[in-house]
Amino acid sequence: MDLLLDFIIVGLSIGIVYGLVALGISLIFSGLDIVHFAHGEVYMIGAFLGIAIVSISGVPYFGALVGAMIVTGAVGVVIERVFYRRLTRGGGGYTVAGMGMIICGFGMSVALQNVAYLIWGAAPHPYPVSFGMPIFLGNIALPKSYLYILVSALVLMAVLHTFLTRTKLGLAVRAVAYNKDTSYLMGVNVPAMISLIFGVACAMAAVAGVLIGPINYVQIEMGYLMLLKAFAAAVVGGFGSLPGALLGGVVVGLFETLCAGYLIASYKDIYAFLLLITVLMVRPTGLLGIIVKVKA
Amino acid sequence: MLTIRNLRTGYGKVQILRGIDMSVAEGRIVALLGGNGTGKSTLLKAVSGLLPVWSGSIEFNGEEIRNRKPNVIVRRGLTQVTQGKDMYPAMTVEENLRIGAYTRSDKAGVVADMNKVFDYFPVLGERRRQLAATLSGGEVQMLVIGRGLMANPKLIMLDEPSSALAPRVLLDIFSIVNRINRNEGITILLVEQNVRMALLLAEYGYVIRDGVIHIEGDARDLINDDNVRLAYLGGTVADAGAELAH
Numbered sequence: 001m002d003l004l005l006d007f008i009i010v011g012l013s014i015g016i017v018y019g020l021v022a023l024g025i026s027l028i029f030s031g032l033d034i035v036h037f038a039h040g041e042v043y044m045i046g047a048f049l050g051i052a053i054v055s056i057s058g059v060p061y062f063g064a065l066v067g068a069m070i071v072t073g074a075v076g077v078v079i080e081r082v083f084y085r086r087l088t089r090g091g092g093g094y095t096v097a098g099m100g101m102i103i104c105g106f107g108m109s110v111a112l113q114n115v116a117y118l119i120w121g122a123a124p125h126p127y128p129v130s131f132g133m134p135i136f137l138g139n140i141a142l143p144k145s146y147l148y149i150l151v152s153a154l155v156l157m158a159v160l161h162t163f164l165t166r167t168k169l170g171l172a173v174r175a176v177a178y179n180k181d182t183s184y185l186m187g188v189n190v191p192a193m194i195s196l197i198f199g200v201a202c203a204m205a206a207v208a209g210v211l212i213g214p215i216n217y218v219q220i221e222m223g224y225l226m227l228l229k230a231f232a233a234a235v236v237g238g239f240g241s242l243p244g245a246l247l248g249g250v251v252v253g254l255f256e257t258l259c260a261g262y263l264i265a266s267y268k269d270i271y272a273f274l275l276l277i278t279v280l281m282v283r284p285t286g287l288l289g290i291i292v293k294v295k296a
Numbered sequence: 297m298l299t300i301r302n303l304r305t306g307y308g309k310v311q312i313l314r315g316i317d318m319s320v321a322e323g324r325i326v327a328l329l330g331g332n333g334t335g336k337s338t339l340l341k342a343v344s345g346l347l348p349v350w351s352g353s354i355e356f357n358g359e360e361i362r363n364r365k366p367n368v369i370v371r372r373g374l375t376q377v378t379q380g381k382d383m384y385p386a387m388t389v390e391e392n393l394r395i396g397a398y399t400r401s402d403k404a405g406v407v408a409d410m411n412k413v414f415d416y417f418p419v420l421g422e423r424r425r426q427l428a429a430t431l432s433g434g435e436v437q438m439l440v441i442g443r444g445l446m447a448n449p450k451l452i453m454l455d456e457p458s459s460a461l462a463p464r465v466l467l468d469i470f471s472i473v474n475r476i477n478r479n480e481g482i483t484i485l486l487v488e489q490n491v492r493m494a495l496l497l498a499e500y501g502y503v504i505r506d507g508v509i510h511i512e513g514d515a516r517d518l519i520n521d522d523n524v525r526l527a528y529l530g531g532t533v534a535d536a537g538a539e540l541a542h
């Protein structure tokens with residue numbers, strides 16, 4: 001019983017982290033009409049930036065979280081402006097640039113990994129923070145980082161939801177996600193909004209990286225598996241749906257932790273994809289997927 | 297108010313407009329007619345900034361607006377209501393109207409204008425908290441016109457507001473367009489396939505064909521002009537023959 005509770009809390013936390021990365025992928029997909037294959041590397045860069053910031057003496061863990069968000073968001077905006085947007089010069093915007101954009105995403109993923117290698121090397125880095133004693137729930141000892149993951153993610157969700165539904169800028173972001181030409185005619189600065197969407201998505205990935213840092217080591221290859229898991233989460237939840245991305249993350253996280261706990265632990269990374277295949281067979285649009293728009 | 301001179305543009309390498317000259321005087325309703333695929337929507341997109349212009353000039357209130365960004369042009373008071381009834385289905389009616397007022401910071405004015413839209417289109421007021429996806433075709437047309445009004449424009453370009461509407465709704469829409477022009481003093485450039493209705497409403501009309509303005513004149517004269525009917529048919533020999541034999 002204690003074991004089950006332990007698995008659930010761990011699975012939930014890991015799942016929320018998947019969900020945060022998946023949320024960014026979904027946000028970029030709905031806003032830019034592209035599947036961003038370098039998002040795992042953005043998450044990795046975010047995690048390293050978190051270490052770099054927390055290593056500055058006097059900066060607390062949550063300071064590093066916010067700092068990594070801001071810097072990674074800015075890096076994202078630069079990537080979008082300098083590299084991806086070039087591909088849309090032929091006209092028609094991101095939707096038309098489709099295939100080239102996917103290849104460019106793969107290239108960016110390799111490039112970011114190499115940049116990270118040059119700066120931080122190939123060795124795994126432990127996270128230089130200590131949260132003190134774990135919390136005891138009955139017989140189980142729960143490291144505080146799981147608590148931090150739950151709290152940070154909830155706060156972030158609330159902020160993002162309020163932004164999208166209650167503010168004028170959030171309304172514009174949703175408008176751009178649905179139809180760029182119409183939104184341009186409404187007076188929305190569409191190119192700026194695209195940068196904003198991309199930056200926010202990258203900031204989310206950074207949060208995931210900083211949150212998972214204290215649980216796992218941080219290393220330059222961590223992005224690849226995360227991308228696959230987050231992708232599975234996004235598809236399970238319903239691609240392009242923001243609540244779906246988070247739900248998908250939690251479902252994937254819980255499922256793989258429980259399976260690894262009670263079945264064969266060494267197959268941990270396979271369970272997510274078993275789930276993915278099952279969901280696609282039973283419900284191809286994902287759990288919360290509704291076809292609200294037809295992608296070109 | 298709006299003066300277009302020798303405007304040329306197209307998509308990629310394909311030229312659609314081959315030198316359009318037209319002007320819209322302040323306070324008027326001006327009709328822009330032409331068959332399917334003659335470039336009416338293309339002209340509106342060029343004016344509103346969605347489509348890059350190759351050459352020529354577009355002057356709005358004395359300012360050259362050619363190839364300015366759409367979000368800049370809206371702020372000058374020139375709004376386009378597109379043909380596709382492009383509302384945001386996942387937003388409520390009210391949110392759709394609020395995004396129309398995106399460029400404005402006068403909160404009181406926005407509220408007043410939203411009430412004005414609800415006066416013109418009471419059904420939108422009844423459905424204000426409903427998702428736009430649940431509206432009927434006619435209601436969507438009302439919504440996109442209302443959304444255009446929310447920008448507080450000086451000139452509004454309406455692209456085929458009557459398309460795919462039942463005759464009753466169509467009459468409603470046209471009479472409201474007329475009232476908007478009279479009461480609000482908003483100049484209207486009306487693109488239409490419904491030639492007769494458009495010319496009854498407008499004071500002046502242009503007929504576009506083969507990428508140029510083929511015929512222009514006072515609406516009353518155009519309505520009796522056989523050439524308008526011919527040009528409107530799209531101008532194939534077979535069409536013309538059938539029409540003449542008739």
Ligand SMILES: Nc1ncnc2c1ncn2[C@@H]1O[C@H](COP(=O)(O)OP(=O)(O)OP(=O)(O)O)[C@@H](O)[C@H]1O
Nearest residue numbers: 307312330331332333334335336337338339379489
């Ligand atoms: N995005 C586009 N890319 C390439 N060609 C286009 C594009 N949009 C329109 N065209 C072409 O430009 C021509 C003019 O189209 P346009 O939409 O301006 O016609 P229209 O006069 O508005 O017709 P309708 O009354 O049917 O709306 C057509 O031949 C059309 O096929």
Ligand SMILES: [Mg+2]
Nearest residue numbers: 336337379455
């Ligand atoms: Mg058209």
